[in-house]
Amino acid sequence: MSGRSSLLIENYLRKAGFWHVATVSRGWKLDSKIISTLIERWRPETHTFHLPCEECTITLKDVQLQLGLPVDGSALTRSIQSADWGAICYNLLGVILDNIYGGRIEMDWLRYTFLEPGNDSTEVERIRYARAYILEMIGGYLMPDLS
Known part of the structure; x- marks a missing residue:
């Protein structure tokens, strides 16, 4: 799924506001030296990069401009600990993961x-694939983690 998105789900990605995110990384190569340098200059206590010219930080507006994600709407302000994650997973994806740890789904x-x-897939299958594709984008390169 981490490759090019299928044209069959393009409309679903557009409707969810993730089409630009799905296309923005095409042709990009990560430079590990630049990433390492930025990591070394990040100060978690102030949430800023300490650069030779001055301090700087990344704002939500920066993320919106770079990724084309909509940032208007309700904000999530708390964690939901008592949710039935199996039921949520089934409702959104049509299958249940054997082991869900606090709402975490394994990327593999x-x-x-x-x-x-x-081409012969149903609309429901395409919607579920689009949802899984969005989850993989979020967990794969927007907020990388092992799950």
């Missing part, structure tokens, strides 16, 4: 469970 499970839809 997403990749192996949701194969790219074919």
